Amino acid sequence: MKPTTRRRLFLVVALLLAFGALGFVATSNMGENLVYYWDPTQLRDAGDKAVGATIRLGGMVQKGTVNWQPDSQSLRFTVTDGKNTVDVIATGAPPQMFREGIGVVVEGTMTPEGVFKSDRLMVKHSNEYKPPKEGESVEDMYKSMLEDQ
Numbered sequence: 001m002k003p004t005t006r007r008r009l010f011l012v013v014a015l016l017l018a019f020g021a022l023g024f025v026a027t028s029n030m031g032e033n034l035v036y037y038w039d040p041t042q043l044r045d046a047g048d049k050a051v052g053a054t055i056r057l058g059g060m061v062q063k064g065t066v067n068w069q070p071d072s073q074s075l076r077f078t079v080t081d082g083k084n085t086v087d088v089i090a091t092g093a094p095p096q097m098f099r100e101g102i103g104v105v106v107e108g109t110m111t112p113e114g115v116f117k118s119d120r121l122m123v124k125h126s127n128e129y130k131p132p133k134e135g136e137s138v139e140d141m142y143k144s145m146l147e148d149q
Contacts, residue, residue, distance in 0.1 A: 040084040043110065050110040057086060057108075057116055063100045075121070079104060090118040097123045 001009075022145050037056040038046070057079055065078035077088040077100075088106055098104070103124030 039081040039103075040079055040086045043086055043116070044084045051112055052109055054109060055116075056105050058090070058105045058119075059086075059103070061098070061100050061102055061104055066100050068094065072112070079106065079116070087114070088114050088116045088118055090121045091127055092119075092121075094121055095123050 036053065037058060038050075040057065040059050043050050043055065043057060059079040062078040062080045062085060065076075067076040067077070070093075073092055075092075075094050076088065077090075078085045078087050080086075088108075090108075092107060098121065105122045105124065106116065107118045107120035107122075110116050111126040
């Protein structure tokens with residue numbers, strides 16, 4: 001076989017494999033692996049369609065709703081978007097920045113009982129860097145950040 005024929009054959013086989021792989025990805029059930037991002041209103045509006053689906057729920061932790069049980073590593077709180085609320089049960093220790101009034105994203109599933117069961121909890125935080133003022137300690141900065149909320 002000539003070298004040019006061999007190169008052409010290799011190119012044709014490589015293109016067929018690439019198109020075959022692309023076709024497989026396009027026709028496979030990738031929708032089953034998608035994670036939807038909803039706020040509490042969208043979750044409530046979805047009704048039974050939300051039950052059992054993997055969802056990322058985003059909103060604010062409603063004040064007065066955080067119930068942390070360190071012995072059982074169970075965390076209960078309510079997420080709100082200002083219109084609707086969703087009760088959340090999370091397992092495992094919460095992130096250090098977790099508190100009432102902070103933005104959160106929880107990943108999990110909605111139960112038939114109407115409670116969102118989360119296996120992943122992420123907190124939203126500002127990326128804004130504020131250097132300490134002259135003579136201000138790190139503890140003073142931390143206190144002032146908590147007072148701003």
